Amino acid sequence: MSRLAVLLAAGAALAVAANCAKPEPAAPKPSPAAVFAGDPAAVKRGKSLFIGMCGAYCHSLRGGARGDIPDLFDCAWKNGGSDEEIFRSISQGVPGTRMDPFSGVLPDGDTDIWKLVAFLRANSSCAKL
Amino acid sequence: MIRSLCITLALCLAFVPARARAEQDEGELAAEIALPDQGHHWLAEKPVGTSVGPVSQEMLDRGASDPSRWLLYGGNYRNFRHSPIAALTPASAAKLEVAWAFPSGTTGQFEVSPVVYGGVMYVTSSYNRIFALDAKTGALLWRYDHPNPKNLRLCCGPPNRGAAIAGDLVLMATLDAHLLAFDRKTGEIKWSVELASYKEGFSATSAPLVVGDLAIIGIAGGEYGVRGFFDAYDVKTGARAWRHYTIPGEGEPGVETWAGDSWKRGGAPAWTQGAYDAESDTLFWATGNPSPDWNGDDRAGDNLYSDSLLAVDPKTGKLKWYFQFTPHDLWDYDGNTQLFLVDTVVAGKPVKAIAQANRNGYFYLLDRTTGKFLRATKYLEQVNWATIDPVTGRPNVDPKALPGEDTTERICPSNLGGMNGAWTGAYNPELGLAFIPAVEACQIFAKGIAVYSKGMPYLGGLPDTLDANEGKSYGTFSAIDVATGAVRWVYKDRFPLGGGTLSTAGGVVFTGNLTGDALAFDSKTGKEVWRFRMGGGVRSQPIAYQLDGRTYVAIASGSFSALDAFMGGPKNTTEGGTLFVFALPK
Numbered sequence: 001m002s003r004l005a006v007l008l009a010a011g012a013a014l015a016v017a018a019n020c021a022k023p024e025p026a027a028p029k030p031s032p033a034a035v036f037a038g039d040p041a042a043v044k045r046g047k048s049l050f051i052g053m054c055g056a057y058c059h060s061l062r063g064g065a066r067g068d069i070p071d072l073f074d075c076a077w078k079n080g081g082s083d084e085e086i087f088r089s090i091s092q093g094v095p096g097t098r099m100d101p102f103s104g105v106l107p108d109g110d111t112d113i114w115k116l117v118a119f120l121r122a123n124s125s126c127a128k129l
Numbered sequence: 130m131i132r133s134l135c136i137t138l139a140l141c142l143a144f145v146p147a148r149a150r151a152e153q154d155e156g157e158l159a160a161e162i163a164l165p166d167q168g169h170h171w172l173a174e175k176p177v178g179t180s181v182g183p184v185s186q187e188m189l190d191r192g193a194s195d196p197s198r199w200l201l202y203g204g205n206y207r208n209f210r211h212s213p214i215a216a217l218t219p220a221s222a223a224k225l226e227v228a229w230a231f232p233s234g235t236t237g238q239f240e241v242s243p244v245v246y247g248g249v250m251y252v253t254s255s256y257n258r259i260f261a262l263d264a265k266t267g268a269l270l271w272r273y274d275h276p277n278p279k280n281l282r283l284c285c286g287p288p289n290r291g292a293a294i295a296g297d298l299v300l301m302a303t304l305d306a307h308l309l310a311f312d313r314k315t316g317e318i319k320w321s322v323e324l325a326s327y328k329e330g331f332s333a334t335s336a337p338l339v340v341g342d343l344a345i346i347g348i349a350g351g352e353y354g355v356r357g358f359f360d361a362y363d364v365k366t367g368a369r370a371w372r373h374y375t376i377p378g379e380g381e382p383g384v385e386t387w388a389g390d391s392w393k394r395g396g397a398p399a400w401t402q403g404a405y406d407a408e409s410d411t412l413f414w415a416t417g418n419p420s421p422d423w424n425g426d427d428r429a430g431d432n433l434y435s436d437s438l439l440a441v442d443p444k445t446g447k448l449k450w451y452f453q454f455t456p457h458d459l460w461d462y463d464g465n466t467q468l469f470l471v472d473t474v475v476a477g478k479p480v481k482a483i484a485q486a487n488r489n490g491y492f493y494l495l496d497r498t499t500g501k502f503l504r505a506t507k508y509l510e511q512v513n514w515a516t517i518d519p520v521t522g523r524p525n526v527d528p529k530a531l532p533g534e535d536t537t538e539r540i541c542p543s544n545l546g547g548m549n550g551a552w553t554g555a556y557n558p559e560l561g562l563a564f565i566p567a568v569e570a571c572q573i574f575a576k577g578i579a580v581y582s583k584g585m586p587y588l589g590g591l592p593d594t595l596d597a598n599e600g601k602s603y604g605t606f607s608a609i610d611v612a613t614g615a616v617r618w619v620y621k622d623r624f625p626l627g628g629g630t631l632s633t634a635g636g637v638v639f640t641g642n643l644t645g646d647a648l649a650f651d652s653k654t655g656k657e658v659w660r661f662r663m664g665g666g667v668r669s670q671p672i673a674y675q676l677d678g679r680t681y682v683a684i685a686s687g688s689f690s691a692l693d694a695f696m697g698g699p700k701n702t703t704e705g706g707t708l709f710v711f712a713l714p715k
Contacts, residue, residue: 045578048534052424052577055591056352056461056544057284057695061575062598067691067704096279105582 031083032111036118046119049112058098063125068098075126086117169258169274176314177261177270178247183296189339190407196675199245202291202336203553204631204672206405207470210555211632212673216680216713218635219651219658225711227661228681229267233258233706237287239687240551242336242629242670243708244294249313250683253289253336254706257303261316265676267710271316275303282330282584284352286689288551290402290670291336293344295364302333302346308362320367324348329584330355334551335402340412340443343370347399347414351463354394354420354587357435359403361446371446375399375416375434386430394581395428396420397435401550404468404483405443406497412443413470413483413497417463417550421579423532423590424459431456436464438483440500450500454487455524459532460514460574461544461592462489469556469563473612475503484611486554486565488546489524491517492614506614508548508607510569511541532576532590543570543602544592545625545696553670555632557652562608562617564638564652566626568696570602571595597625597697606640606648608655618655620648625696629670631682639682641667643698647684647709663709666693666702680713 036042055061063073070078079089090113093101106112184200192205196214204210233239237255244251250264257275262268281287281304293300298310298319305327310319324346325331330353337346347359357375362368375397377383384392396419403414419428419435436455441448454464469484475494483497490512491505502522515524529538547567548554554565572592579589596602604626608617628641636652643666649659666688673682687706688698 048577049580050577051534051575051591052421052579052589053586055575055577055593056422056586056588057692058586060598061591061593064598064694066694067689069691069694098283100585102585105585106580107578 032114033083033087033117033121036115037121042115043119043122045112046115046117049106049116050119053102053106054116072120073124075124083117083121086120087113090116169272170316171272172317173261173271173315178249178314181247184246184294186341189295196673197245199243199672199674200294202242202293202338202402202670203404203467206407208404208467208556209469209558209632210553210630210670211557211634213634214673214675214680215635217633217637217673217682219637219656221635221713222637222649222659224714225649225659225661225682226714228710228712230710231260231262231267231269231708233687233708235706236704237687238668238689238692239665239685239706239708240288240290240668240670241685241708242291242553243672243683244292244299245672245674246294246313248676251292251294251299251313252708253292253301255287255289255687257289257301259292259299259301259311261313264674264681265679273311273316273318275309277304278327280328281305281332282327282350282353283332284586286692288334288668288689290334290551293337293339295339295344298364300337300339300344300364302335302337304332304334306331306333306348308333308337308344308346308367310364310367322362322367322369324360329353333400335400338402338405339364340405343443345403345412345414345443347401349398349400351396351398351400351417351420352422352586352588353584354396354581355398356393357396357398357416359399359414361443373414373439373441373446373448375439377433383433386433388427388429391428394420394587395432395435397432399465401465404470406470409498410443411449411497412441413468414439414441415465415468415485417465418458418461421581421587421589422461422544423574423588423592424576424579425457427579432458436462438464438468438485438495438500452495452500452502452522454493455489460489460530460540462487463550464488465550466546466548467550467553469554469611470497471556471558471611473561475612484556484563486548486563486567486609488542488549489514490542490547492609493522494611494614504614508565508609508616509542509567509605511571514540530574532574534576536573536575538573539571539595540574541571543568543572543594543596544574545570549627552627552668553629555630555638556611557632557638559634560652561611562652563611564606564608564630564632564640566606566628566630566640567604568602568625568627569605570597570625570697594695594697597695600697602697604642606650608652620650620655620657624698627688627696628667631671631673633673639671639684641669641671641684641686643667643688643693643696643702645686645702647711661711663707664702665705665707666698679715682711684709684711
């Protein structure tokens with residue numbers, strides 16, 4: 001690790017420590033997926049969308065990578081694992097792969113994509129940690 | 130205490146993810162599908178294959194009867210894939226040795242059935258490379274890599290199953306839904322036509338079939354809500370002679386079998402090759418699943434002519450008759466596996482028939498003059514989705530087999546089959562046996578929301594591959610007595626079988642497995658007589674030929690790991706195509 005990287009890392013550590021020390025940290029605004037995660041109907045719709053749109057010759061419902069197809073339930077996100085990054089991968093697709101862009105495709109537009117993200121989160125092995 | 134824990138955690142967060150991020154960045158840069166380098170087009174230094182003249186209709190009519198040639202995907206127009214080479218026997222096959230090998234330089238399934246003519250072998254690979262090779266040495270004579278766009282619409286990988294040859298032209302269909310004609314001697318492109326816009330979900334993977342002046346080619350796209358068709362093009366010019374939509378349009382008979390306007394996006398692709406009966410001058414073409422695959426709510430009705438066998442006039446494309454194997458399909462049981470035009474005896478009477486090991490698990494026999502259903506028998510060990518009415522041939526579907534949101538029923542066969550149109554069987558007319566490689570697997574068919582958007586997957590469900598996930602799926606290679614439907618012998622493989630088949634007059638039959646073995650069996654007994662580890666899973670269609678007194682067998686290896694995993698294949702193979710050509714010892 002370069003000296004600059006060490007300095008940056010130490011700086012980041014101090015910043016996190018400072019945040020820990022704050023008595024009332026400002027709560028980040030939850031993503032729409034995080035909101036839907038508490039709504040069983042929304043998660044169920046996410047599942048129906050996943051089954052209907054994502055799983056046939058592509059992603060497995062039960063996890064496990066398949067050749068060029070990544071496991072979506074193992075917490076290892078190739079293209080970013082934040083809610084927003086997962087939303088982006090679904091919405092814009094992943095160039096150079098078989099992942100198509102779903103922006104403007106689903107009946108309820110972005111709302112449905114967020115429900116897909118909520119379903120993935122709800123069934124992720126991360127959620128069970 | 131809490132503060133010190135916070136600091137410790139913060140330090141961990143600061144240092145560990147820095148490394149993880151670096152790895153992730155590398156991962157983000159790498160494409161998940163490594164497209165091959167584009168843009169290669171090497172013409173022959175001097176014309177090749179000049180010892181012979183143009184390929185005539187008479188040569189095509191004779192199929193594989195001249196062992197120096199392999200001209201048709203099906204071996205002959207009746208799709209027997211049966212070589213007349215008597216020297217390939219169970220005893221001699223055990224002595225096959227590698228004569229030469231050739232790498233395609235591409236990943237994805239290498240499904241080719243090579244064409245051999247004038248000492249030149251024409252080989253197509255995944256991603257639409259076409260190579261002209263010296264059939265005795267493997268030397269590259271000319272090459273073309275089709276510049277496919279990167280946003281292809283491919284449900285299931287990037288295969289191509291082979292070229293057609295006619296006159297002095299070699300024809301290849303492409304993943305971006307074009308048909309190209311090359312000068313067989315030089316590799317020069319003589320014409321190119323677009324079949325349809327790939328952006329709307331169309332693609333082409335099969336070998337064209339030449340009958341008379343016309344090259345017939347069907348389209349894929351059943352997972353994208355296309356309206357399927359197969360076309361005929363003038364071989365000399367590329368001008369389209371006719372198009373046969375596999376789904377009737379507004380006002381045409383059969384459109385009433387689709388609720389509302391669902392026929393417009395009803396699938397029924399024609400992604401495999403048909404057969405031709407010269408005696409009755411009839412072209413037979415079979416069709417795939419209705420769209421969306423696993424949710425039929427918006428397409429109530431039988432959904433003609435999905436999962437059907439169509440008999441048409443080859444000169445006009447007009448329908449003579451049809452038979453539908455799986456009305457209102459909800460399992461992706463494409464009806465387009467290999468059609469064998471067999472002459473057999475049923476109930477003591479000779480019958481000109483069509484035999485087919487359908488993806489739905491039943492082995493059908495139909496009268497090829499009228500389309501009348503004669504018989505259906507199970508050729509798999511596990512079939513529970515339906516029984517077949519012995520008079521009409523219509524399935525009686527078990528209600529438990531219907532896809533559902535929360536169903537837990539395991540239904541067989543899997544959505545890939547059984548047999549599948551992506552690979553071939555063979556028929557030995559002397560023995561009356563059809564040889565069929567197949568997948569044995571059961572699944573939960575889950576139903577979900579189907580949404581149509583042009584050029585996007587239109588599926589409506591998910592075949593939950595439980596048997597594959599649990600290592601329970603396996604392969605069968607069966608010899609089926611066409612006269613009775615009885616299975617005479619079965620070879621079982623640890624993994625599902627997805628390679629093609631070659632039969633020989635010498636009584637040996639070849640195929641391959643996903644482990645990467647080329648396999649040969651005694652046609653009469655099923656006894657394994659030869660096995661050679663090629664390395665990559667076998668998804669190709671083997672052929673045989675003789676040149677200068679030497680006997681060759683060509684089999685390509687190279688599979689598509691995503692589909693292998695879906696089927697339940699081995700994990701310890703890698704992608705990458707290699708064509709192996711074996712020969713009997715000198």
